[in-house]
Amino acid sequence: MSEKLRVTNLVKTFGTNNVLKGINLTVNENEVVVIIGPSGSGKSTLLRALNRLEEPTSGSIVIDNVDIASKGVDIDTVRENIGMVFQHFNLFSNLSVGENIMLAPVELKKETKEQASAQAKKLLKTVGLEAKFDATVQSLSGGQQQRVAIARALAMNPDIMLFDEPTSALDPEMVGDVLAVMKDLAKKGMTMIVVTHEMGFAKEVADRVVFVDDGQILEQGTPDQLFEHPKNERLQDFLNKILNV
Amino acid sequence: MKQKVFKFLGWVALLFGLFFCLVQSTVTAQAKTYQIGTDVTYPPFEFANKQNKYVGIDIDIMNAVAKEEGFKVNIKPVGFNAAVQSVQSGQLDGVIAGMTITPERKAKFDFGTPYYKTGVVMAVGKNSDIKSFKQLKGKRVALKTGTAAADYANSIKKKYGFKTVTFDDSNNMYEDVTTGNSVACFEDQPVMQYGIKQGLKLKIVSSPANTGWYGFAVKKGQNTELRKKFNQGLKKIQANGTYDKIVGKYLGNKTNPKVKGKTFTIGTNVTFPPFEFANKHNKYVGIDMDLIRAIANEQGFKVKIKPVGFNAAVQAVESGQLDGVISGMSITNERKAKFDFSQPYFMSGVVMAVGKNSKITKLSQLKGKRVAIKTGTSAADYANSIKKKYGFHTVTFDDSNNMYQDVTTGNSFACFEDHPVMKYAIKQGTKLKIVTKPAESAPYGFAVKKGHNQALLAAFNTGLKDLKASGTYDKIKAKYLGTDDNGSVAKTAADDAGSRSFFGLIKQNQGALLSGLSETMWLTVVSIFFATIFGVIVGLLGVVPSKFSNGLSSTLIYIFRGMPLLVLALFIYTGIPSLTGTKIPAFIAGVVTLTFNEGAYIAAFVKGGIEAVDPGQMEAARSLGLPFGKSMRRVILPQGIRIMIPSFINQFIITLKDTSILSIIGLLELTQTGKIIIARNLEGFKVWTIVAVMYLIIITLLTWLSNWVQRRTKV
Numbered sequence: 001m002s003e004k005l006r007v008t009n010l011v012k013t014f015g016t017n018n019v020l021k022g023i024n025l026t027v028n029e030n031e032v033v034v035i036i037g038p039s040g041s042g043k044s045t046l047l048r049a050l051n052r053l054e055e056p057t058s059g060s061i062v063i064d065n066v067d068i069a070s071k072g073v074d075i076d077t078v079r080e081n082i083g084m085v086f087q088h089f090n091l092f093s094n095l096s097v098g099e100n101i102m103l104a105p106v107e108l109k110k111e112t113k114e115q116a117s118a119q120a121k122k123l124l125k126t127v128g129l130e131a132k133f134d135a136t137v138q139s140l141s142g143g144q145q146q147r148v149a150i151a152r153a154l155a156m157n158p159d160i161m162l163f164d165e166p167t168s169a170l171d172p173e174m175v176g177d178v179l180a181v182m183k184d185l186a187k188k189g190m191t192m193i194v195v196t197h198e199m200g201f202a203k204e205v206a207d208r209v210v211f212v213d214d215g216q217i218l219e220q221g222t223p224d225q226l227f228e229h230p231k232n233e234r235l236q237d238f239l240n241k242i243l244n245v
Numbered sequence: 246m247k248q249k250v251f252k253f254l255g256w257v258a259l260l261f262g263l264f265f266c267l268v269q270s271t272v273t274a275q276a277k278t279y280q281i282g283t284d285v286t287y288p289p290f291e292f293a294n295k296q297n298k299y300v301g302i303d304i305d306i307m308n309a310v311a312k313e314e315g316f317k318v319n320i321k322p323v324g325f326n327a328a329v330q331s332v333q334s335g336q337l338d339g340v341i342a343g344m345t346i347t348p349e350r351k352a353k354f355d356f357g358t359p360y361y362k363t364g365v366v367m368a369v370g371k372n373s374d375i376k377s378f379k380q381l382k383g384k385r386v387a388l389k390t391g392t393a394a395a396d397y398a399n400s401i402k403k404k405y406g407f408k409t410v411t412f413d414d415s416n417n418m419y420e421d422v423t424t425g426n427s428v429a430c431f432e433d434q435p436v437m438q439y440g441i442k443q444g445l446k447l448k449i450v451s452s453p454a455n456t457g458w459y460g461f462a463v464k465k466g467q468n469t470e471l472r473k474k475f476n477q478g479l480k481k482i483q484a485n486g487t488y489d490k491i492v493g494k495y496l497g498n499k500t501n502p503k504v505k506g507k508t509f510t511i512g513t514n515v516t517f518p519p520f521e522f523a524n525k526h527n528k529y530v531g532i533d534m535d536l537i538r539a540i541a542n543e544q545g546f547k548v549k550i551k552p553v554g555f556n557a558a559v560q561a562v563e564s565g566q567l568d569g570v571i572s573g574m575s576i577t578n579e580r581k582a583k584f585d586f587s588q589p590y591f592m593s594g595v596v597m598a599v600g601k602n603s604k605i606t607k608l609s610q611l612k613g614k615r616v617a618i619k620t621g622t623s624a625a626d627y628a629n630s631i632k633k634k635y636g637f638h639t640v641t642f643d644d645s646n647n648m649y650q651d652v653t654t655g656n657s658f659a660c661f662e663d664h665p666v667m668k669y670a671i672k673q674g675t676k677l678k679i680v681t682k683p684a685e686s687a688p689y690g691f692a693v694k695k696g697h698n699q700a701l702l703a704a705f706n707t708g709l710k711d712l713k714a715s716g717t718y719d720k721i722k723a724k725y726l727g728t729d730d731n732g733s734v735a736k737t738a739a740d741d742a743g744s745r746s747f748f749g750l751i752k753q754n755q756g757a758l759l760s761g762l763s764e765t766m767w768l769t770v771v772s773i774f775f776a777t778i779f780g781v782i783v784g785l786l787g788v789v790p791s792k793f794s795n796g797l798s799s800t801l802i803y804i805f806r807g808m809p810l811l812v813l814a815l816f817i818y819t820g821i822p823s824l825t826g827t828k829i830p831a832f833i834a835g836v837v838t839l840t841f842n843e844g845a846y847i848a849a850f851v852k853g854g855i856e857a858v859d860p861g862q863m864e865a866a867r868s869l870g871l872p873f874g875k876s877m878r879r880v881i882l883p884q885g886i887r888i889m890i891p892s893f894i895n896q897f898i899i900t901l902k903d904t905s906i907l908s909i910i911g912l913l914e915l916t917q918t919g920k921i922i923i924a925r926n927l928e929g930f931k932v933w934t935i936v937a938v939m940y941l942i943i944i945t946l947l948t949w950l951s952n953w954v955q956r957r958t959k960v
């Protein structure tokens with residue numbers, strides 16, 4: 001079990017609003033980490049800091065022994081190895097499904113057009129949408145869009161995948177399809193950091209669950225430890241709330 | 246007049262004025278003032294300098310002598326013949342005008358001690374090998390008619406076997422030699438010397454022949470005292486070195502660009518008949534136009550007439566965009582502070598005109614009423630100066646037709662206008678009548694920027710003098726104003742009565758209107774092209790992740806969107822050249838103006854369009870590792886442009902309409918074309934209708950195009 005990512009003393013402030021108050025987190029290779037916590041606790045901010053969509057205020061983020069939070073790093077190359085999936089999919093609305101997936105590999109000269117389209121088709125197959133290659137983004141349902149978004153993120157062959165509430169904008173009947181794709185990915189050994197409220201997914205897939213509240217990690221451990229034997233009072237409150245909804 | 250100077254120049258002028266009065270009064274206290282005639286322009290003996298003050302060897306000698314002997318002279322540059330005649334008739338006391346002492350003249354005048362020795366010299370091209378008369382055999386020699394030099398050349402022509410060709414004017418003669426048509430010319434020595442110092446590409450190769458002397462003259466048997474004083478003073482200034490200094494000053498090492506062969510751009514009003522207006526063939530004619538062309542022709546330079554409107558012309562001359570202005574411009578003291586004027590070429594005066602059926606006949610009836618005036622005219626100055634006294638208020642227009650119209654429609658009760666202009670307009674059918682006698686009679690002058698284009702000014706003066714002498718000047722005047730008060734002008738009013746219908750007007754002005762339209766389209770297309778480039782760059786600067794660029798973008802948008810287009814146009818056309826000293830052609834100034842103004846609007850909606858794209862699109866692109874530029878190009882811009890397209894097309898239409906504002910800098914686009922046609926035929930309503938319909942047709946076509954493009958991009 002080798003270390004893939006280590007976050008040390010990560011602080012993020014927006015003006016006077018101290019959102020992340022010193023996060024320390026280590027993720028190992030092939031590990032699936034699920035982040036849970038109440039709304040506004042800083043989960044998205046933490047996730048977005050990991051590929052510097054949010055610029056960290058201080059602290060370090062070491063991936064494969066490189067501190068990507070330091071100034072000299074070419075963040076674009078770093079991001080090629082970190083896939084990200086957003087709550088609202090963010091598919092490029094000016095491009096077709098296939099073009100969405102092919103854009104980055106072709107633009108960044110990783111692949112030729114032919115290679116990219118072959119790979120896009122393969123990826124679409126793995127998310128169960130091989131028929132939608134030429135479809136417009138607008139013609140897809142939310143669940144389909146999110147699966148395309150996952151395929152798009154995978155097209156750059158990343159080592160790490162970040163998911164920010166990938167299913168919370170979906171109609172309930174579509175959640176399953178997306179989670180299935182994610183489970184599949186986890187099975188194949190992808191290192192994943194997932195912010196989600198899907199407790200079933202967390203229990204089944206996560207190697208570790210991390211509870212974030214008020215910009216801090218208050219407790220972490222196996223799903224069993226966190227869900228069945230929560231120690232922290234606020235975690236207990238939180239679990240009560242979501243399980244009783 | 247003096248009061249105005251005080252008002253405008255404040256204390257400086259006051260001090261100058263006091264100083265001037267002081268000098269005047271101390272001198273006049275013990276000294277007699279003699280009236281001395283001289284030539285208008287006979288460099289280096291007499292000519293107006295940069296400050297429009299008469300200088301030259303004659304003038305300086307006369308002044309030096311007067312100072313030495315303690316008398317005062319009033320030098321009148323009335324022209325050689327007039328001066329000589331006036332001395333004979335006793336109106337002037339003496340004449341100093343490069344006047345050669347001859348036995349004939351001695352019969353009628355008493356000459357003072359000769360003060361300058363002159364003679365005829367031969368001049369050849371700078372690189373010519375000719376050194377002696379003998380080398381002229383079989384060759385062509387240029388002469389100027391009626392000069393002593395020509396007489397001399399003719400007297401030796403047989404002996405040396407050369408042919409002669411005569412010119413009416415020195416410049417043409419010189420040019421014939423510089424171009425190589427003739428191999429030599431003959432000229433008075435000091436004149437030739439001065440010309441060469443001023444840049445003529447000739448050299449003097451013979452010693453002065455047929456020498457004679459210039460003398461100061463008074464009427465025979467009269468003014469003996471003056472003549473004695475002149476002789477005494479001359480002796481003194483020759484002894485103390487002043488005389489040599491004076492001669493050296495003019496024949497020493499001064500340079501001045503020559504006008505010959507040069508092209509000068511001359512500004513004039515859009516419409517100020519009978520001084521300037523476009524005729525049926527849209528060629529600019531009128532007293533000013535004919536005069537400046539005749540002078541240019543005579544003096545051997547070329548003119549480019551720019552009918553940009555009076556104010557624009559004046560400003561453009563001030564800023565150096567134009568070389569001179571001839572625009573029925575009254576010579577006033579205020580203007581003299583900024584311009585050097587030529588000799589007056591026309592005397593005008595201000596009259597009041599009222600509607601044909603108006604009962605107003607006196608200034609006193611204007612109390613409480615509205616009076617129309619035209620900006621920057623001396624008629625306006627006059628109206629303003631009496632407005633308090635008679636209790637009327639004024640409304641200002643930029644062009645005469647609008648002013649007349651304001652009176653004919655009854656919005657204003659009267660207008661003030663220069664007499665010849667009003668007269669001409671009424672003869673052309675303007676429904677007004679003149680009810681006052683000309684007041685504030687004012688001389689019109691040709692003007693250049695103070696201290697600039699002196700060669701042009703001198704050429705104008707020389708040319709004017711020549712035209713007056715040859716009768717051309719009177720002919721020009723008669724052509725527009727008639728020989729008597731009911732001259733030939735009435736004819737032009739009647740001649741196109743048949744073509745006053747809409748279709749007649751369209752047919753008659755088809756060419757002008759279409760060329761105006763094409764100028765408008767060109768301006769629009771070229772401007773929108775550059776405006777788009779400018780706008781997209783500035784718009785993008787507004788969205789890149791750099792505080793400096795964002796600030797720059799906002800500032801540019803703020804400045805160019807905040808400045809009225811009219812002000813921007815005038816600033817670029819007349820302001821920039823004042824700062825940099827380089828001229829900008831009107832078309833380029835127009836394009837630059839629109840590029841900045843329309844570009845600022847484009848920048849604003851480019852920025853807005855990009856900002857309207859969901860920020861999640863940018864984040865998704867960046868999270869894949871795409872750099873900012875690539876994300877912008879492949880993801881954000883394609884979506885933003887779709888949002889911008891309607892605004893782009895809208896801006897295109899706005900630009901087309903905004904080109905009409907550029908008529909202010911004299912661009913002959915559709916609006917300006919309309920103004921000019923109306924200036925001629927005074928059919929305001931009909932012509933503006935035609936112009937308006939033309940704009941609407943073009944804009945309708947553009948709107949269709951825009952709808953089509955929008956439909957296509959929506960799919």
Ligand SMILES: Nc1ncnc2c1ncn2[C@@H]1O[C@H](COP(=O)(O)OP(=O)(O)OP(=O)(O)O)[C@@H](O)[C@H]1O
Nearest residue numbers: 014015017019037038039040041042043044045046
């Ligand atoms: N760009 C920003 N500028 C200012 N404040 C921000 C910004 N982004 C997030 N915040 C603030 O940071 C805090 C944490 O936000 P964040 O989105 O990370 O919470 P979250 O845990 O993801 O919540 P949710 O479960 O609702 O998604 C919130 O108070 C939010 O208002």
Ligand SMILES: [Mg+2]
Nearest residue numbers: 043044045165
């Ligand atoms: Mg969140």
